Amino acid sequence: MKRQGKQVVHGQYNILGLQEALNFGRQETRDYYKRYINPGLAGLLSLLDFDKQFVRAQGAYVWDREGHRYLDFLGAYGALNLGHNPPEVVAALEEVRERPNLLQASLNPLAAALAHNLAQITPGDLSRVFFCNSGTEAVEGALKLARAATGRPKIIYCENSFHGKTLGSLSVTGRRKYQKPFAPLVPGCEAVPFNDAAALEGKLAKGDVAAFIVEPIQGEGGVIVPEDGYLARARELCDKYGSLLIVDEIQTGFGRTGYLFACEHDGVVPDIMCLAKSLGGGVMPLGAYITRPDIWDKAYGGLENYALHTSTFGGNTLAMAAGLAAVQSVVNQDLAGQAREKGRFFLEGLRRLQKKSPLLKEVRGRGLLIGLEFNTPAGGLLDRLTLGKVNELSREYFGSLVAGQLMNKYRIITAYTLNNPNVIRLEPPLVVGREDIETVLGALEEILVQRGFLSVALDSTRTALGSLFKKKA
Structure with a gap:
């Protein structure tokens, strides 16, 4: 029996199970990637001999199928601050395994507790949290919040920056290679050189900018560290011209740069901070942004507007349990x-x-x-x-x-x-x-x-x- 090119066995689809997937060999995995996922990625990794099969991980180490141990100095781009499979996070997931994971007709006490903890450890008066599933979603939410709260159309971002690849986040990601195939992007997004306060002021002075979004250190840009005082000057300029300062701490947050959050190096409190990666303990997808209550209320206050920006999986029980364990571990281990x-x-x-x-x-x-x-x-x-x-x-x-x-x-x-x-x-x-x-x-x-x-x-x-x-x- 044939059905539009799909393989059907005895009237049933040829569905693979978990054990079959766990037993895939290296070539089999390559073949399936090339057929069903991303042929270019599979070709590149196999050419560089990077497509090894890793079967175990703990802390800073992973092991391949042959039993060789590798040091992980990539750390999932900052998602593994606690290392692979941190036992405290795995234990938290086990503890909540019988609770409902998704139940929108209720308030999740774990989400309430994690929001409280984030308000305790983030700088200044940041205290209103939106939970989502990834860094790019956190950026999307921050951009929407800035426009809704200020009523202004423009977003300023930095050349050479990276904030994600969904359409809004891509519109403020400073590399044409990633932007060009998807044009036209979200209108009203304009770039300035990183670490150039004068250029930033030239944009903000027009009075139509909702927010300036910036990484404290440009990660994907090549680990570019700005001069001391740059973020503080950006803070002053945003205050002067009535624009919001969005700091993207997705890669730099939760201790990565020697501070809980990299903006603390300059003593800066942003209006909105984007978080993700290691917030989920390297186990669960988890993103968030945190802002001041007055900014949140301008955009989403009251019964009319509370549901303007939501997420089906945002704030789910498993992710919240992982986040609670991760934040506690980051703080307790200093x-x-x-x-x-x-x-x-x-x-x-x-x-x-x-x-x-x-x-x-x-x-x-x-x-x-x-x-x-x-x-x-x-x-x-x-x-x-x-x-x-x-x-x-x-x-x-x-x-x-x-x-x-x-x-x-x-x-x-x-x-x-x-x-x-x-x-x-x-x-x-x-x-x-x-x-x-x-x-x-x-x-x-x-x-x-x-x-x-x-x-x-x-x-x-x-x-x-x-x-x-x-x-x-």
Whole structure:
């Protein structure tokens, strides 16, 4: 029996079960990804030999099917501040497993408690919370709130920023590559250079700006740290011209930069703060924004407007239990203090390495949000023989080559940043041990000092060719 190309067995659909999925081999997973999910992603990861099958995870470690242990210094882009499968979060989920997870005809006491906790730990008078499921949803909600509360149309954002890929969030994400295929975007969104208060004032002074949205540190932009005082000046300018300040702490929040929230470095209290990633303890999808009550009430106050912005899964029991456990653990373990101390140690080691290696252009970051930007090798016989291709390869891909070396030779997981592929991020769980940081420092020294560009490029080529031959075999 056939039904529009779908495989039907004895009148029933060919539905796979959990155990069958758990037993998928590497090639089978590749094939299904290419057929049903994202062929380009599957092709890239298999070419770089990044599509290993990981079957266990705990803390800062994951294990592949062959039993090899890897250090996770990517940390799910900041979602794993507590590490993989933190037992306190897993235990909280088990504790609520018999409660209704979704029941809109009631008020969830867990949501009430988590909102209270967020109001306690966030700066200043932020205290009204909206729960959703992801960072991009938190940004969408913040943009809508700003327009509704101010009655103004414009949103100002920064070049090189990243706030998400849904249409509203994408409209304030500062990279044309991601925006162009989906134009026209949400109108009224205009970019200014990051770390440029004068340019920001030029936009705000027109008096029609609802909000300025900014990351305290640009993560996907290449871990770009603004000068001290930039956020404080942005706060002053927003107050001066009646615009709201939205601070996107989705990647920088919950201790990542050595503060509970990165805006505290400049002593800034935003009007709206976006949260997600590690808020769910690395186990449950969970996003939120938090604002002042007067801003919320202007947009959603009263019985007429309370339902203008809602979320079916926002505030569900499992996510709230995970959030309660995660926030409590971040505070009780002083993960912000740990990130500050470990980050200082890590950055000092990386800057010593920078002095030894001409390949390492810049080391930047704060706490355990660190970016390494690489130089283009200067000239040389090999570059002349290849008509400049060596420099071109380095400029465009050297970050991914280093990440590939760390993964395939040293079993250390990293990745390049989305807006700048020649920067790799080092963003481990905040519970990472100092000895693991030393392991990464040692691996980077071998790659960048002892071996150098040509060795890395040749090894990466062999890895790619090996992957191609495996697929053909």
